[in-house]
Amino acid sequence: MIGRLTGTLAEKQPPWLLVDVHGVGYEIQAPLSTISNLPQLGEQVSLHTHLAVREDGHSLYGFASVRDRELFRALIRISGVGPKLALTLLSGMGVDDFIQCLRHQDATPLTRIPGVGRKTAERLVIEMQDRVKALVDGPTTPAAPGTTPAGMPEDATSEAISALVALGYKQAEATRLVEKTGEAGLPSEELIRRALQKSVR
Numbered sequence: 001m002i003g004r005l006t007g008t009l010a011e012k013q014p015p016w017l018l019v020d021v022h023g024v025g026y027e028i029q030a031p032l033s034t035i036s037n038l039p040q041l042g043e044q045v046s047l048h049t050h051l052a053v054r055e056d057g058h059s060l061y062g063f064a065s066v067r068d069r070e071l072f073r074a075l076i077r078i079s080g081v082g083p084k085l086a087l088t089l090l091s092g093m094g095v096d097d098f099i100q101c102l103r104h105q106d107a108t109p110l111t112r113i114p115g116v117g118r119k120t121a122e123r124l125v126i127e128m129q130d131r132v133k134a135l136v137d138g139p140t141t142p143a144a145p146g147t148t149p150a151g152m153p154e155d156a157t158s159e160a161i162s163a164l165v166a167l168g169y170k171q172a173e174a175t176r177l178v179e180k181t182g183e184a185g186l187p188s189e190e191l192i193r194r195a196l197q198k199s200v201r
Contacts, residue, residue, distance in 0.1 A: 014163035031090035114168035
């Protein structure tokens with residue numbers, strides 16, 4: 001089991017990362033909440049990881065904190081919630097916000113995340129109740145050093161839209177959300193973060 005990786009951030013194409021560890025490149029999928037806080041390309045990064053082993057291959061998922069990883073693991077244990085939807089949930093909502101939904105038994109914020117219907121949201125609120133304590137008590141220290149976003153890509157807007165589409169948004173909706181940020185010159189990670197904030201209001 002690969003529980004943590006520390007290496008050089010070689011590539012970043014949300015939701016995918018490539019981390020070079022002593023000459024070996026690990027392809028990692030990560031939520032946008034983690035990606036937005038990564039250092040610049042070429043700098044060292046440390047991620048808590050979850051390795052999913054299936055018949056058709058191995059997939060590695062990376063997270064800035066243990067709490068993020070534990071929420072991911074708890075989510076994929078719920079029937080009907082796969083890794084892609086779990087990443088989308090973590091991209092659109094932080095651990096603390098998710099815990100508040102559970103405490104108040106309020107599924108509405110979850111339904112604003114793409115791919116999460118009312119029935120799925122309500123089931124998550126019910127079935128995740130017994131997992132709240134572990135999430136509350138879990139470590140909160142992020143693993144990724146630095147919070148400086150990577151350099152401005154050649155076309156940050158297109159990259160942000162592509163990342164939102166990969167998370168389940170329709171092309172038109174992704175374009176609208178990115179355009180609604182109303183900011184020019186921002187890196188793609190910041191555009192994505194702001195677009196996700198608008199989508200859950």
